[in-house]
Amino acid sequence: MITLKINGESHQLDADPQMPLLWAIRDHLNLTGTKYGCGRALCGACTVHIDGEAARSCSVMLGDAAGRDITTIEAIEGPVAEAVVGAWRELNVVQCGYCQSGQIMSAITLLSKNPDPSDEDIDASMEGNLCRCGTYQRIRAAIHRSARNLGGRS
Amino acid sequence: MNRSTGQPASATRRQFLKAAATGAAVFAIGFYLPFGRRARAQGVPQAVETPPPNLFLTIDADNNITLISKYLEMGQGVTTGLATLLAEELEADWSQMHFEFAPNDASVYNNLVFGPVMGTGGSTSMAGSWEQMRKVGAAARSMFVEAAARKWRLPMGELKAEKGHVLHGSGKRASYGELAADAMQLPVPRDAPLKDPADWKLIGKNLPRIDSPDKTDGRATFALDIRRPGTVTAAVAHPPLFGARPTGFDADAAKKLPGVLDAVQIPTGVAVLARDSWSALRGRDLLSVEWDNSNAETRSSEQILADYRRQAEGAGLPAANRGDAAAALGRATQKFSAEFTFPYLAHAPMEPLNCALEMKDGEAHLWAGSQLQSIDERVIAEIMGIGVDRVRIHTLLSGGSFGRRGNPVGDWVAELAQIVKASDSKAPVHLLWSREDDIRGGFYRPAVLHQLEVGLNDEGDISGWQHKVVTQSIFSGTPFEQMMVSDGVDHSSVEGLADTPYQIGDFSVRSFNAESPLPVLWWRSVGHNHTAHVVETTIDALAAMAGADPVEYRLKLLPDARDRETLKLAAGKSGWGGNPGENRGRGIACHRSFGTPVALVADVTVDGDAFQVDKIVAAVHCGVAINPDIVAAQVEGAIGFALSTLLRNEITLENGRVQQSNFHNYVPTRMREMPKVEVHIVPSTDAPTGIGEPGVPPLAPAVGNAIAAATGKRMYRLPFALA
Numbered sequence A: 001m002i003t004l005k006i007n008g009e010s011h012q013l014d015a016d017p018q019m020p021l022l023w024a025i026r027d028h029l030n031l032t033g034t035k036y037g038c039g040r041a042l043c044g045a046c047t048v049h050i051d052g053e054a055a056r057s058c059s060v061m062l063g064d065a066a067g068r069d070i071t072t073i074e075a076i077e078g079p080v081a082e083a084v085v086g087a088w089r090e091l092n093v094v095q096c097g098y099c100q101s102g103q104i105m106s107a108i109t110l111l112s113k114n115p116d117p118s119d120e121d122i123d124a125s126m127e128g129n130l131c132r133c134g135t136y137q138r139i140r141a142a143i144h145r146s147a148r149n150l151g152g153r154s
Numbered sequence B: 001m002n003r004s005t006g007q008p009a010s011a012t013r014r015q016f017l018k019a020a021a022t023g024a025a026v027f028a029i030g031f032y033l034p035f036g037r038r039a040r041a042q043g044v045p046q047a048v049e050t051p052p053p054n055l056f057l058t059i060d061a062d063n064n065i066t067l068i069s070k071y072l073e074m075g076q077g078v079t080t081g082l083a084t085l086l087a088e089e090l091e092a093d094w095s096q097m098h099f100e101f102a103p104n105d106a107s108v109y110n111n112l113v114f115g116p117v118m119g120t121g122g123s124t125s126m127a128g129s130w131e132q133m134r135k136v137g138a139a140a141r142s143m144f145v146e147a148a149a150r151k152w153r154l155p156m157g158e159l160k161a162e163k164g165h166v167l168h169g170s171g172k173r174a175s176y177g178e179l180a181a182d183a184m185q186l187p188v189p190r191d192a193p194l195k196d197p198a199d200w201k202l203i204g205k206n207l208p209r210i211d212s213p214d215k216t217d218g219r220a221t222f223a224l225d226i227r228r229p230g231t232v233t234a235a236v237a238h239p240p241l242f243g244a245r246p247t248g249f250d251a252d253a254a255k256k257l258p259g260v261l262d263a264v265q266i267p268t269g270v271a272v273l274a275r276d277s278w279s280a281l282r283g284r285d286l287l288s289v290e291w292d293n294s295n296a297e298t299r300s301s302e303q304i305l306a307d308y309r310r311q312a313e314g315a316g317l318p319a320a321n322r323g324d325a326a327a328a329l330g331r332a333t334q335k336f337s338a339e340f341t342f343p344y345l346a347h348a349p350m351e352p353l354n355c356a357l358e359m360k361d362g363e364a365h366l367w368a369g370s371q372l373q374s375i376d377e378r379v380i381a382e383i384m385g386i387g388v389d390r391v392r393i394h395t396l397l398s399g400g401s402f403g404r405r406g407n408p409v410g411d412w413v414a415e416l417a418q419i420v421k422a423s424d425s426k427a428p429v430h431l432l433w434s435r436e437d438d439i440r441g442g443f444y445r446p447a448v449l450h451q452l453e454v455g456l457n458d459e460g461d462i463s464g465w466q467h468k469v470v471t472q473s474i475f476s477g478t479p480f481e482q483m484m485v486s487d488g489v490d491h492s493s494v495e496g497l498a499d500t501p502y503q504i505g506d507f508s509v510r511s512f513n514a515e516s517p518l519p520v521l522w523w524r525s526v527g528h529n530h531t532a533h534v535v536e537t538t539i540d541a542l543a544a545m546a547g548a549d550p551v552e553y554r555l556k557l558l559p560d561a562r563d564r565e566t567l568k569l570a571a572g573k574s575g576w577g578g579n580p581g582e583n584r585g586r587g588i589a590c591h592r593s594f595g596t597p598v599a600l601v602a603d604v605t606v607d608g609d610a611f612q613v614d615k616i617v618a619a620v621h622c623g624v625a626i627n628p629d630i631v632a633a634q635v636e637g638a639i640g641f642a643l644s645t646l647l648r649n650e651i652t653l654e655n656g657r658v659q660q661s662n663f664h665n666y667v668p669t670r671m672r673e674m675p676k677v678e679v680h681i682v683p684s685t686d687a688p689t690g691i692g693e694p695g696v697p698p699l700a701p702a703v704g705n706a707i708a709a710a711t712g713k714r715m716y717r718l719p720f721a722l723a
């Protein structure tokens, strides 16, 4: 039995400790907002927060995630998360939307550490999040917009 | 509140719709093959009748209006576009609008451009629904007004519809939701007037995407997210060579895994069925399978190209023939001759292929991001041995497609049906392709070879253009063959070239159909994604040889006002003619596909063998821009998508084996590579034309021409090689 602390709740899972966290989240906990894109930490679609840091859940073993604080897209909250989601909607960022949970999770981590990122900061920290639909220009703009909205609030 | 989850319509809704459709008999019932010869992709259906509004929308007591979308949403914004047309004529408020996907029923939900086929593609959705959806909205509005008029015993002329309500000067007011039951009883007006464009409140506005909220909070349900009780996940060991067949397998190691339930042989490989995705994928990797390679593709990419070149020495088939190209070339004083090559390309949509199938009460239920429901339902019916009317497709949001999810042989759906049949599973089965399956799974954009010779006379005018195209046919042998192939020439192999809008008097294009067991498929913008590069690179080279400005040279050859306006807009907005600076180059390209001309001006910086695209200024003419922000997004996205094919993407074979497997060696465009993109739309009230694909074709030549401007080197191969 593995105890997984996810979105503020503890779950007991009877699963292989080597199973990637991604599949535990999707198949065992039925939280489907976290996506599978490559399974090898190459695309960022599966990004979640582990102890507040963006992490690729496809490449974290369940056993290593046990006991740590995991947050998925379904449970993000707080001013940064609100600013990011709001900016994403204002700027019509999404196309197919499949990569966007991961993009948003990475953007929240970025803005939590760097409240006013430059284009270069954004490119560097969003490097691992691929978008096949090519929404990058809007993602960049939405991160700047979030930063501005957050600045205005504080 | 009833949110737009993109969930498919329920079975009861479907039965209701069926009953309604039969009573109305607006469209011919029945599905037959092959699909008739219809207007090609840019064609717009002729007279559109008004179908009963309740087939395309529902309204609940809380005044939520739900569009029933017959098209798949794969990111192109089609659900927002359709809802806009509907809401405009219905006089609905944008906040009332939601959507769900229509059930598979081509008698009601056919693509009017394709004919008796339910499907999404060819950038046809807005063109094909422009009239239909507005007429539905106008008819429904008139029914609500009439229902209110009867209820209040007032003349219809005194009432007006506004923001989902019917109002009267006396202060009387009723919501559509309140009037719905009465309105439903009224006959459908055949000729409810459409609004004057001057009165549009929603069309032409940058409304927020209807699917945006659910796609930003994890709630959007893609096919991979469908959860049916007791579902079993399947992963398939596919043959390492295209055209190989399984002859036997050993699943002992796989079956030792606790989550693995079963392993079955199917025509396309061996499937492992397991309790969860992880067990299925691991079990699949532990299989050992024997393959019969006797009919397999065993060549390497270079051999295939060499075979193409040998084939091009033959006669080929005439795809275009005007004047006497050979004689005109004989008179030419300068010649441009070139060979262009294009690799196989995978679509690599972000959501890998997957779908779920459940057999229940003699019916097959499919959950999928189905792009060609009329194909998928037939494929399942045939394999499961049931009538097509026993197949229920629950269409779900899809995480991209770029053509991959609309397959004339429905390969992935067929694979799942074969698994269900072979395993006789009573539980729902969800087929999951890994990224490796996707990259190695074939149905690629075919490899292409172009060889051409073009002459110029003393004035710099074209004097003869001879052209050969060697590639695999996409449409031959599919149900769409009659629509796209004539006398052996697959129009999609030469589209954008054989029908180029440039006025070329002495012109010959010959098409050569290459053969391979490797399956090919349309890939965003189909033939245009290679023909545009060849034509626009060549035109640019000709302009240089003629000592002419590339924009002026093109304008001289382009008679159509739409092409001309688009080119001029891009040139004007980019400040064409300026000097972009050292190590930098500026290039232009203009190409019309799916009825929409797109002109791009690219600014690039060249650094040794590497290049960076700094900026793209785009102009498009897509008729009326129903949502200009989505038009812009589609062009931005097309540029981001296509850029990877200039930078590095190629599928290569070594002795038949695909050398790429995942995003480390088939790397899509990354954020830092994305240029700044500026999109300008030619103002127009013409009926809308396509926008999902037309941004792709001009990118390679615009960037290639910019590189040529900076370095003098033309880009004859994709991906580009500057060395």
Ligand code: FES
Pocket: A035, A036, A037, A038, A039, A040, A041, A042, A043, A044, A045, A046, A047, A056, A057, A058, A059
């Ligand atoms: S699925 Fe984890 S990074 Fe791609």
Ligand code: FES
Pocket: A094, A095, A096, A097, A098, A099, A100, A130, A131, A132, A133, A134, A135, B075, B350, B399, B400
């Ligand atoms: S929005 Fe489709 S992959 Fe990013």
